[in-house]
């Protein structure tokens with residue numbers, strides 16, 4: 001194995017997805033919906049598969065299928081209040097993962113520092129290290145410890161944040177809404193980050209894969225729309241999250257030409273292009289939703305409306321066994337404190353308490369979650385030793401099964 005891959009062999013998704021299958025546990029772990037995507041999205045792929053257009057069976061344009069980059073531009077340009085050039089300011093990638101990888105490989109030099117806000121989507125850290133960069137961590141601090149808890153209680157300390165910026169800082173990851181805790185950043189918080197980025201000449205890798213999953217009364221603000229931020233921000237999205245088709249593995253990045261060019265260089269030599277049929281289908285899905293934009297039946301509104309009661313229901317049933325949920329403002333995950341649950345988890349030195357609890361829950365109760373310390377750097381894993389993450393983007397029948405598990409347990 002190449003030296004640069006040292007330390008990347010463990011992966012929480014690989015480990016816990018396998019374990020969930022082995023234990024036949026109810027899966028509230030890895031983040032994916034267990035309900036079908038909208039009919040029009042499924043139809044789009046069926047129609048594409050049956051198409052008489054021979055070109056849809058072959059490679060398409062490297063940086064993004066023309067119909068898809070146009071749909072991205074048509075959908076997102078109004079939100080940025082600028083015309084996004086579909087050829088030079090957008091790139092379509094293999095999932096949001098592909099865009100994150102392209103951003104880091106394409107823009108981070110050895111010796112560069114990259115700020116990562118904890119808890120963070122776990123791949124940020126190995127991506128930075130493999131590129132030769134140095135991750136610099138700053139945890140969101142939870143400012144409240146009595147119920148009810150909200151992701152809004154998790155805040156960046158302004159002084160601590162500025163202390164992480166210096167002349168070596170190349171970029172900061174801003175995951176909004178955050179996975180796993182569900183924080184949706186306020187205008188004030190985004191301005192604070194943006195001001196520091198401008199002061200220290202730092203890029204933003206804005207991971208907004210859950211941008212539509214915002215619960216009332218919260219509002220999602222794109223950091224790239226703040227004054228002078230378009231120029232220094234790559235905004236990353238995911239068709240998997242947008243249309244509930246995580247298996248389609250299509251993502252994108254939007255941003256200024258010079259930054260997108262770096263991603264295009266990585267992409268053209270790594271994947272060259274993404275599969276044509278799924279790009280065509282996602283393009284049609286965007287076109288369909290564009291005609292419904294702003295209406296309740298638009299999937300960008302109906303999906304969070306459908307998830308909101310699932311969020312509240314999950315909070316309720318996990319509370320019944322003494323877990324303390326942190327109510328997310330966005331996304332489809334819920335982090336909960338399990339420290340009040342009285343169970344002997346042993347004390348294997350090499351494994352943190354949350355890993356032991358999640359494994360116990362899977363083994364003994366047949367309920368799968370994800371240990372939250374997987375979203376922390378080695379030095380800060382202790383901050384999450386009592387936290388488990390659940391995914392609530394599930395059929396009501398799945399949540400009902402979870403409730404039955406809880407009922408038997410009580």
Ligand code: PMP
Pocket residue numbers: 031094095096097098121175178179207209237238239240241246249250251
């Ligand atoms: N960023 C975050 C915050 C995520 O939770 C995920 C997982 N969906 C990704 C990026 C990767 O998305 P994709 O499945 O489109 O590669």
Ligand code: GLN
Pocket residue numbers: 013029030031032179
């Ligand atoms: N983003 C999803 C999650 O956080 C899935 C990640 C993955 O499977 N790699 O659960």
